Amino acid sequence: MDEHDLISRSKSGDVEAFNLLVEQYQRLVYNLALRMLGSAEAAEDASQDTFLSVYRAIGGFRGGSFKSWVLRIAANSCHDKLRVARRYRVVSLDTLMLDPDDLPESNNNESPEDYALRRELGRFLSEGLKHLPEDQRLVVVLSDVQGLSYEEVAQVAGCSLGTVKSRLNRGRTRLRDFLLQREELLPPKFRLNK
Amino acid sequence: MFRGKREPLCRKVRDMLSEYIDNRLVSEKRSLVERHVETCEDCSKELESLRMTVQLLHRVPEVAVPRSFMVPLPKHRRERAFGQASMRWLRPATAVVAIALVALLMGDFLHAFENNAGVNRGTDHETLSGSQSVLSPTDIEKLTMVSVPGVLGQMSLATAKAVGYTDYTIVSSFVISQPLTPPNLGVAGGEGPAGPDGTDGSATAVPGVNWPLRQTEIGLGAAVFVLLALIIYARRQIRKKVRAK
Numbered sequence: 001m002d003e004h005d006l007i008s009r010s011k012s013g014d015v016e017a018f019n020l021l022v023e024q025y026q027r028l029v030y031n032l033a034l035r036m037l038g039s040a041e042a043a044e045d046a047s048q049d050t051f052l053s054v055y056r057a058i059g060g061f062r063g064g065s066f067k068s069w070v071l072r073i074a075a076n077s078c079h080d081k082l083r084v085a086r087r088y089r090v091v092s093l094d095t096l097m098l099d100p101d102d103l104p105e106s107n108n109n110e111s112p113e114d115y116a117l118r119r120e121l122g123r124f125l126s127e128g129l130k131h132l133p134e135d136q137r138l139v140v141v142l143s144d145v146q147g148l149s150y151e152e153v154a155q156v157a158g159c160s161l162g163t164v165k166s167r168l169n170r171g172r173t174r175l176r177d178f179l180l181q182r183e184e185l186l187p188p189k190f191r192l193n194k
Numbered sequence: 195m196f197r198g199k200r201e202p203l204c205r206k207v208r209d210m211l212s213e214y215i216d217n218r219l220v221s222e223k224r225s226l227v228e229r230h231v232e233t234c235e236d237c238s239k240e241l242e243s244l245r246m247t248v249q250l251l252h253r254v255p256e257v258a259v260p261r262s263f264m265v266p267l268p269k270h271r272r273e274r275a276f277g278q279a280s281m282r283w284l285r286p287a288t289a290v291v292a293i294a295l296v297a298l299l300m301g302d303f304l305h306a307f308e309n310n311a312g313v314n315r316g317t318d319h320e321t322l323s324g325s326q327s328v329l330s331p332t333d334i335e336k337l338t339m340v341s342v343p344g345v346l347g348q349m350s351l352a353t354a355k356a357v358g359y360t361d362y363t364i365v366s367s368f369v370i371s372q373p374l375t376p377p378n379l380g381v382a383g384g385e386g387p388a389g390p391d392g393t394d395g396s397a398t399a400v401p402g403v404n405w406p407l408r409q410t411e412i413g414l415g416a417a418v419f420v421l422l423a424l425i426i427y428a429r430r431q432i433r434k435k436v437r438a439k
Contacts, residue, residue: 015268034257051265119255125254144252169212172212172247172251
């Protein structure tokens with residue numbers, strides 16, 4: 001059954017069809033939330049909120065890219081969480097470091113050294129992403145971590161293509177500056193000035 | 195880092211570097227960037243460091259989801275999907291049988307079936323029926339109470355006979371479903387079916403309705419047990435299917 005059929009069935013209230021869509025997108029949504037919020041717990045909450053919102057709103061989905069639509073809801077959910085965190089200071093933004101439990105398992109082709117390096121890199125870049133303004137972070141994560149096209153990023157972020165380009169350029173530059181300032185902390189293999 | 199006084203062309207090129215890396219520039223602008231970075235060392239370094247940053251971001255590991263974010267099936271949908279057909283009759287049937295059993299037991303405890311109590315209760319009935327074989331006529335005489343004119347109180351029929359009283363009246367006797375053989379019952383002097391005082395042995399036996407009360411209770415209890423077992427089995431099947439989904 002293709003995505004279009006699953007969406008049609010979900011619109012008519014078929015929960016099982018909807019859960020097949022959840023299976024398809026939950027990894028993407030969770031990773032976006034994790035990079036945006038930096039805490040596994042907050043990312044779980046945001047992901048759950050996202051899929052509940054998608055379930056409630058799917059009747060109003062008018063076509064186009066379902067992936068972009070879901071990610072846009074996820075991005076809004078992350079904005080809400082960050083706004084609440086800023087207002088009540090319940091979650092410190094310093095928790096943007098990846099939790100050790102979040103780290104992915106090593107794949108079979110990867111040596112233990114490479115796996116350790118990749119873990120270290122993930123942790124370091126997460127720390128760098130924390131230093132970006134929220135709008136730039138969203139665009140950088142969507143484009144460079146999740147591999148979305150500029151057009152898709154514009155749909156998710158709800159802005160023009162020109163805004164995406166400018167946010168991406170500024171976000172990358174700021175992250176690059178962060179990495180250069182702390183280059184000694186980066187594994188030698190990944191240093192910018194070799 | 196890479197800051198300071200910049201030429202206007204450098205600033206223009208640096209604004210395009212991100213798009214250049216992503217191969218999003220039209221050929222004219224692309225050529226402009228390529229020509230410039232060949233001659234400008236700062237912009238060339240800027241390009242390389244940005245390119246490296248993007249490559250690092252591409253290597254950020256994807257994290258596995260810690261749990262599923264599926265939306266739970268509504269309860270009524272789960273029941274409709276699995277075994278509602280069986281549940282539709284199992285539950286009311288169990289309720290009806292259980293209510294019947296409770297009513298029967300309560301009636302039994304409150305002696306609403308008094309007439310049947312001695313007659314038809316399974317074990318009692320068997321005992322008394324079997325009294326013809328289990329209880330000897332002597333035992334029956336011991337258990338039958340009589341009153342003798344001129345003697346205060348009551349005594350057993352056996353005692354009355356032993357003392358030699360022949361004029362006595364049976365006060366209490368067994369209630370049995372079938373009258374014992376008159377000689378065995380030994381009423382009114384033990385001479386025959388009718389004693390000298392006219393007491394009839396068969397009069398002590400209450401004719402019962404043949405309704406096996408105890409058996410009915412046991413049967414209903416077993417039915418409730420079987421129905422409950424079926425409900426538990428059906429629910430387990432439902433849970434298994436939900437987990438499998």
